[in-house]
Amino acid sequence: MQLRRVAVLGGGPAGLYAARLLKLAQPHCEVVVHEQGERDTTFGFGVGLAAGTQRKLEAADPDTLRDIRAGGYRHDMTMDVGGAVARVQNDNLIGVARTELLDVLQRHAEKAGVRLEYGERRVVADLDADVVIAADGVGSATREAGGFGASVEVGRGLFLWCGAGFALDDAVFAPVDTEHGTFVTHAYPYAADRSTFLIETDERTWRSAGFDTTVAGEESDTVSLAYLQEAFRTHLRGHDLIGNRTRWQRFRTVVCERWSDGRVVLLGDAAHTAHFSIGSGTKLAMEDAIALVGALDEEPDAATAFTRYEAARRPAVERLQELARRSQLWWESFPSRTHLPVERLMVAYMTRAGNVPLDRFAITSPDVVGAALGQYAGVPPQVPADLTGWVLRSHVVPADEDAFVVDTVVDDPWGANADAVVAVARETRAGLFRVVGPADRSALLTRLDLAERLRLEAGGTVVVEGPSELRDDLAAGLVSGRADLVAFGEELS
Missing domain, CATH: 3.50.50.60 (FAD/NAD(P)-binding domain)
Incomplete structure (x- = not known):
């Protein structure tokens, strides 16, 4: 027209x-x-553009993309838990102010x-x-x-955006424990002298630190910035956090x-x-x-x-x-996973939403996946040719009539309905739980997340049931610590 x-x-x-x-x-x-x-x-700090998005922008308007790239800052991605670091190469990911x-x-x-x-x-x-x-x-x-x-829909977790006057070497995901609870930063460089620091936490930690009484208006929350600057001083390398209408929000x-x-x-x-x-x-x-x-x-x-x-x-x-x-729910519950070795935690992060298959991640980051597989199986680091089969070997079990069956279907593995499921399971003091449900992929991914809560909060051994055609998701769940064992919906030979 x-x-x-x-x-x-x-x-x-x-x-x-x-x-x-x-x-x-x-x-x-x-x-x-x-x-x-x-x-x-303007408000905010850096913006990230992945390779796939850049290809689409190039097809639509190459002149604009050329100038965006010229002002961008390429970086890889790391996870740092208590000084243990796992690095993932991320070709063509750029940050730009x-x-x-x-x-x-x-x-x-x-x-x-x-x-x-x-x-x-x-x-x-x-x-x-x-x-x-x-x-x-x-x-x-x-x-x-x-x-x-x-x-x-308003999320449960709280976050704020701030920046720092130096460029990190790579993007970094890092939790920090304080006397009030755990804060996690998603930080990345976007210029030669600037980095974004997005910091999030759960409501209990936020209230315990007294942030529910700090400023909420057009100006930056200087009380929170001062606190977080001290908490993340190692990652900030002596630099200050920079605010720009920085205040706590829920997504x-x-x-x-x-x-x-x-x-x-x-x-x-x-x-x-x-x-x-x-x-x-x-x-x-x-x-x-x-x-x-x-x-x-x-x-x-x-x-x-x-x-x-x-x-x-x-x-x-x-x-x-x-x-x-799924990613939001995973990050809102992130502190519960920091006991995992950093390589297994990186696998859990990459597979959290079901978008990155474990075998594909192994191709791009064999060192991280190899270490995670070794930690999972108690063997030297390795990436076997049949990765899924190797992970599932000895971790697939038949139906066990003595297991306590968890068959409640939940949409949110960390919501009120899931809280009730976990509470009942904890009261049973069962040594073995079997988590079952619909065979579709979305239901299985949710079931694996619920199983992770059962492992952490109810104790015992947790078996997750799923169809054999979703064996890759079940294998990722095992390596990520979401399940102890898996079972296929059909009878095993």
Whole structure:
């Protein structure tokens, strides 16, 4: 369709990228970005872009990606638990300053002919446009005012974003124990002199440290920053933590029944969010922009274009949201796993959401997986040719009538229903638990997480039952410490 005028609400990565792509596709269309903040005012620190996302951006707009890469900072990934470190190579993963990313996108949008307007809040009713693209973020006022069927789920854990004035050698995941509980940082370099430090904890630790009474407003929480700076002094190498409207938050998962309403269409975080632990916010937003502009350019009217856009993007978004949900639950319960050797913990991290098969991880990081397998089996480090078969050998058992059977189906392995299951299991004082349930993959992954809780909190030996076609997931569960033994649903020979 030939568009006369398009208005974009929100001057973040999603809105700026969509505006540029649309102007390139339809040079005669008037495209205006409305951002209520000032041009040079932004919040946050670094943004990560994985190799897959970069390939999609290169296909859509190589000029913009070239400048993003030029300002980016490549790094690998490590996990550090009490000084024991496991390193994973992560080719082509880059961190880039959010300010640098926005500067690149602003320049390229204006170069294409987009008009950028800052410093004034606009709403849909103010705008004379054929299409209004709402890219106004997780707290989208446009979404809340429209008929999108939105729902927001708030996480249990708490986190805050801060930075430091030096570049880490690699991204690092590191827990630190304090007198109040455990804090975990997800930190990574994004410039030659800057790193992001995202720090999270559970509510009990947060309250014990007194953070429930610290500042909550527009300014940074200096009390928490001072405390965390001391807690992470080893990882900070003598540097201070830097705040930028840094305060404790709970992650909000946004889901919408519809991504469009009349002439308005949602983009990026306004339409959907996925937990930061899979680094997907900017990825999803910019990939949304590519799909939306393609649909607007090729379909005969806005309604048809919006339908095509949502049909193209929703499956990928929902898949990533499910991965993110599992990852979020894993990180919110992370301190319970720090007893594992760091290599086994890295395997648990990589397989936490079911997205990275154990054998594929072994190809890219044989040293880490080899060490983890050796720790699991009590043998020298190794990566056998038939990795899954080797892991399962001697750890597959038939049905045991003497086991206490756990057959309650839960959605959240750390939620209230799971708490009740664990409490009953603990009261039985059984020496052997058998966790059974539906044969689909999602149910098995959840069952493995519930089994991990039983191992840690109820004691005894835990057997997880699953179909033989999901033997790879069962093997990953064993190496990750989610189960002691496994059983196949069908009769064993």
